[in-house]
Each structure stands twice: as C-alpha cells, then as structure tokens.
Amino acid sequence: MIRFMRSVGAQALERLASLGRATVMWGTAMWGLPGPGDFTLMLKQIYHVGVLSLIIIVLSAFSIGAVIALQFHTQLSRFGAEDAVGLGLALTLLRELGPVVTALLFAGRAGSAITAEIGLMKATEQLSSMEMMGVDPLHRIVAPRLWAGIISMPLLTAVFNVVAIYGGVIVAVEWLGSDPGAFWSGMRDAVELWEDVGKGMLKSVAFAVVVTWIAVFQGYDTEPTAEGIGLATTRTVVISSVVVLAMDFLLTLSMYGDF
Amino acid sequence: MQMRTIEISVGAFVLAGMLALVFLAVKVSGISLSEDRGGxxxxxxxxxxxxxxxxxxxxxxxxxxxxxxxxxxxxxxxxxxxxxxxxxxxxxxxxxxxxxxxxxxxxxxxxxxxxxxxxxxxxxxxxxxxxxxxxxxxxxxxxxxxxxxxxxxx
Known part of the structure; x- marks a missing residue:
C-alpha cells in the first residue's frame, strides 16, 4: 500500500517536474526575439514544417470537404433544404474541423518529425557539443522550430479550409447539382468575419503553440537512446492529439458557449 | 541553390496561406462586419x-x-x-x-x-x-x- 502511494507520488512529482522543465524551456526559447541570422533558420524550419505538410493537408482537406458536403446533402435533401449545404459546410470547417484536423495532421506529420530530430540530436550529443561551443541550443534549435510551427499552422489551416470548401463545392454543386448561387449566398449570409473566420484562426494559433511546444519538448527531454526517441515520438502524437481535442472543447466553450 | 528553393517555396507557401485567408474573408464571409456599416x-x-x-x-x-x-x-x-x-x-x-x-x-x-x-x-x-x-x-x-x-x- 505504502509502495503504491509512493509510486503515485513519484509519478506525480515527475509529471510536475517535466511540466516545469517544459515551461522553462518554452519561456527561454520564446523570450529572445529572433535576430537576422535566426531568420534563415526559421525559414528552413517553415519549409520543413509548413511547406512539406501542404500535400497531406490539401489531400485530407479535399476528402473531408467532399465527405461533409455529401453527408449534409443526403440528410438535408430529405427536407428539401439543400441550400443550407454551403452554410453548414463552411461553419463546420471554419469553426471546428479546419483548426482541429489541421492540428492533428500537423502533430502527426511535423510534430513527430521535430521530436525525432531533436531527440536524435540529443542522443548523438549534438546539443551538448553546441553548449560546449557556447551556442545556446534553445535559441539555435528550439526557438526557430517553435516560431515556424506558430507561423505555419494558421496558414495551413487557412489553406485547409479553402481546399475543403472547394472539395464541398465539387461534390454538392458540380456533382449533386445544388444551386451554386444558393450555396455561396447561404454561406456568405451565415459566416461572419470575426465570429467564424477570426475565431477559427485564433483556435489554430492556440493549437500551433501547444503542438509545437509538446513536440519540441518531447524531443528535448527525451531519454537519449533509440528506444527513448521512439517513445518520445509516440508521446508527441498521443499527447498533442488529446490536448488539442480537449483544448478545442474548452476554447469552443469560451468562444461560442453562452452561459 | 538549395537555400534558394527553400526560400522560394516558403514564400509561395506564405503567399498561398495569405491568399487563403483573404479568400475566406471575402468570398466565404462576404466581409460582414456589421458594426462599421454605418446605419x-x-x-x-x-x-x-x-x-x-x-x-x-x-x-x-x-x-x-x-x-x-x-x-x-x-x-x-x-x-x-x-x-x-x-x-x-x-x-x-x-x-x-x-x-x-x-x-x-x-x-x-x-x-x-x-x-x-x-x-x-x-x-x-x-x-x-x-x-x-x-x-x-x-x-x-x-x-x-x-x-x-x-x-x-x-
């Protein structure tokens, strides 16, 4: 019994300590503004994290948009309300699916890569040799990745939303024959710039901060062994996904819930 | 050379993202800023x-x-x-x-x-x-x- 309590306590302390380490790491990395030399580093990271994620984002967005439009169309046409397909599609995407699915894909595609990369740097002692040379790995390695993620994810979300809406257009308008005028005007009537587009983007920024933070920290804090890196990569994806979904609920509650 | 491709593709990516945002604002929301429409x-x-x-x-x-x-x-x-x-x-x-x-x-x-x-x-x-x-x-x-x-x- 005592041993059980002790293990629970040790676990809790360990979690708390790693949360503390993560906060310190994030704080110090984000504190120093990127200098002109860091800009090139960041550019490279945006390429790795953002540009290379575009393909998976575009493909998933297209399928998701098409599926939502198809579902809305089949259900709504039973009531003769196909005109609401555009509206439903746009609101679902802008408010929820755009930011959330992008964050999940981003965690799987870019987050895991960041963790593995930094973890391997740690395992091969590149990080400690940097410190030895007087280069702060937080500024050289961690900060550009954090910033790149925060810049890339909202842009990816915007691309996701647009591609998904066009996926929906192709299914609902071109294929199933909804009226394009009703589709677009219904969408425009219902969608508000700040309330839907703006808040969706705000969500995406919040997810970006959290996902890149988790990814970088898991890599930075990993056990420097092959097994440790594997575990850290898995943890990045699992923790990011769970945190994104939980945060999404809380954000939605505070943004749209009136209570 | 390699840096060049990276710069070009990042530029294109950022532009695409911005364009997507503008598209969402203009075409999807029809910029319905009901506050400052006078009225x-x-x-x-x-x-x-x-x-x-x-x-x-x-x-x-x-x-x-x-x-x-x-x-x-x-x-x-x-x-x-x-x-x-x-x-x-x-x-x-x-x-x-x-x-x-x-x-x-x-x-x-x-x-x-x-x-x-x-x-x-x-x-x-x-x-x-x-x-x-x-x-x-x-x-x-x-x-x-x-x-x-x-x-x-x-």
Whole structure:
C-alpha cells in the first residue's frame, strides 16, 4: 500500500517536474526575439514544417470537404433544404474541423518529425557539443522550430479550409447539382468575419503553440537512446492529439458557449 | 541553390496561406462586419417573436436591409421589443412603416419584413415602429387552438 502511494507520488512529482522543465524551456526559447541570422533558420524550419505538410493537408482537406458536403446533402435533401449545404459546410470547417484536423495532421506529420530530430540530436550529443561551443541550443534549435510551427499552422489551416470548401463545392454543386448561387449566398449570409473566420484562426494559433511546444519538448527531454526517441515520438502524437481535442472543447466553450 | 528553393517555396507557401485567408474573408464571409456599416437603429414591439434570433434578417420587398440586433421582453406590457440595425442613412423608412415577422425557407428561419407606408415623415434613429403596424410571429399552435375553441363555441 505504502509502495503504491509512493509510486503515485513519484509519478506525480515527475509529471510536475517535466511540466516545469517544459515551461522553462518554452519561456527561454520564446523570450529572445529572433535576430537576422535566426531568420534563415526559421525559414528552413517553415519549409520543413509548413511547406512539406501542404500535400497531406490539401489531400485530407479535399476528402473531408467532399465527405461533409455529401453527408449534409443526403440528410438535408430529405427536407428539401439543400441550400443550407454551403452554410453548414463552411461553419463546420471554419469553426471546428479546419483548426482541429489541421492540428492533428500537423502533430502527426511535423510534430513527430521535430521530436525525432531533436531527440536524435540529443542522443548523438549534438546539443551538448553546441553548449560546449557556447551556442545556446534553445535559441539555435528550439526557438526557430517553435516560431515556424506558430507561423505555419494558421496558414495551413487557412489553406485547409479553402481546399475543403472547394472539395464541398465539387461534390454538392458540380456533382449533386445544388444551386451554386444558393450555396455561396447561404454561406456568405451565415459566416461572419470575426465570429467564424477570426475565431477559427485564433483556435489554430492556440493549437500551433501547444503542438509545437509538446513536440519540441518531447524531443528535448527525451531519454537519449533509440528506444527513448521512439517513445518520445509516440508521446508527441498521443499527447498533442488529446490536448488539442480537449483544448478545442474548452476554447469552443469560451468562444461560442453562452452561459 | 538549395537555400534558394527553400526560400522560394516558403514564400509561395506564405503567399498561398495569405491568399487563403483573404479568400475566406471575402468570398466565404462576404466581409460582414456589421458594426462599421454605418446605419441606424429602429425598434418595434411585437406581441410574439417566437423563432426570431439575434442577427436575423430585416428585409424590405425581399431585399435584406438590416439585421436584428436585440430582442428584449417588456414584462409590464407583456410584449417583445425588437431592435433592428438598418443599413444606410436614416430617412428611408416612412413613419407608418409596417413590420411583420415571417418565416423563410423550410428550416423555418424567422425574419422581419418591413412594409413601406405613405407618410411624408420618416423614422429617425431610435424611433419605434407604431404598434398598430406591427404583426408578430405566426404560431401554428395558437392558430389551431383558436380554431378549436371557435368550433367548440359554434
């Protein structure tokens, strides 16, 4: 019994300590503004994290948009309300699916890569040799990745939303024959710039901060062994996904819930 | 060379993202910043506003000319006070403008329809539409109840 309590306590302390380490790491990395030399580093990271994620984002967005439009169309046409397909599609995407699915894909595609990369740097002692040379790995390695993620994810979300809406257009308008005028005007009537587009983007920024933070920290804090890196990569994806979904609920509650 | 491709593709990526945002703002939301569209406010009292919501449309002759910006209940009089934001300059609506709450589409979205009158004077910012020209929401249950009692009486 005592041993059980002790293990629970040790676990809790360990979690708390790693949360503390993560906060310190994030704080110090984000504190120093990127200098002109860091800009090139960041550019490279945006390429790795953002540009290379575009393909998976575009493909998933297209399928998701098409599926939502198809579902809305089949259900709504039973009531003769196909005109609401555009509206439903746009609101679902802008408010929820755009930011959330992008964050999940981003965690799987870019987050895991960041963790593995930094973890391997740690395992091969590149990080400690940097410190030895007087280069702060937080500024050289961690900060550009954090910033790149925060810049890339909202842009990816915007691309996701647009591609998904066009996926929906192709299914609902071109294929199933909804009226394009009703589709677009219904969408425009219902969608508000700040309330839907703006808040969706705000969500995406919040997810970006959290996902890149988790990814970088898991890599930075990993056990420097092959097994440790594997575990850290898995943890990045699992923790990011769970945190994104939980945060999404809380954000939605505070943004749209009136209570 | 390699840096060049990276720079070019990042530039294209950022541009694509920005374009996507502009697209969302312009084409999808139709930039509906209802706050700074100018416009003015008129109010109307209805005996029943069932189904009317904030941001429901206000139309005249089927054209949207404003939005509902507030719905309050007046406990003393037992009716509902609806505040409407009308686009454009004041002076377009006559003093005897009528207001009806109608239903649109199969989903049953309620909206306020304004019917122009003939009075030379016009409604100013904050004015009320005269009570004798307003007509509340048509509630099916009430109507059926009415018919049943009448049938019972006859």
């Amino acid at each position: 003015y406010i008129i109010k109307a009292r209805f005996d029943d506003v069932s189904g009317l919501r904030l941001r429901s449309k206000v139309t005249m002759a089927g054209v949207t000319i404003g939005r509902v910006s507030g719905i309050d209940v007046d406990m003393l009089r037992g009716d509902a006070e609806v505040t409407m934001e009308i686009d454009g300059e004041e002076g377009g609506l006559t003093l005897d403008t009528g207001a009806k709450i109608l239903t649109e589409g199969v989903l049953g979205a309620r909206y306020v329809s304004l019917v122009p009158g003939a009075d030379p004077d016009t409604l100013r910012d904050g004015d009320y539409i005269l009570d004798e020209f307003t007509q509340g929401a048509f509630v099916l249950e009430n109507l059926i109840g009415d018919i049943v009692t009448r049938l019972g009486a006859s």
